[in-house]
Amino acid sequence: MNKIKKLFGLRIKEYRKAKNLTQAKLAELANVDDKHISCIESGKNFPSPELLDRLAKVLNVEPKDFFEFYHHQTSTELKADIMQMLNQLDDEKLVLVYKYIRTFILN
Secondary structure (H helix, E strand, O other), rough: HHHHHHHHHHHHHHHHHHOOOOHHHHHHHOOOOOOHHHHHOOOOOOOOOOHHHHHHHOOOHHHHHOOOHHHHHOHHHHHHHHHHHHHHHHHOHHHHHHHHHHHHHHH
């Protein structure tokens, strides 16, 4: 759970900075103490479902978006995830993925 809290905190921070908000302003808009925002962003605390919903509304994102951490994965982790996904595809979809990757690499 500790890794998830840290990654979650990074996502909140990313969205906050993208909106050019300080921790204090985000806290004000979400009706929470700014120290709590700091603790969430540092991975020490995790928001309640109610606060999660308020943060999503203030930052104009879906709550699920806070849990998308793939861009923080190492290349080894990404490759392992890709291999796992490829192994689940039927032959027809595998050919489509191959064509897409080939086109992407050649351009």
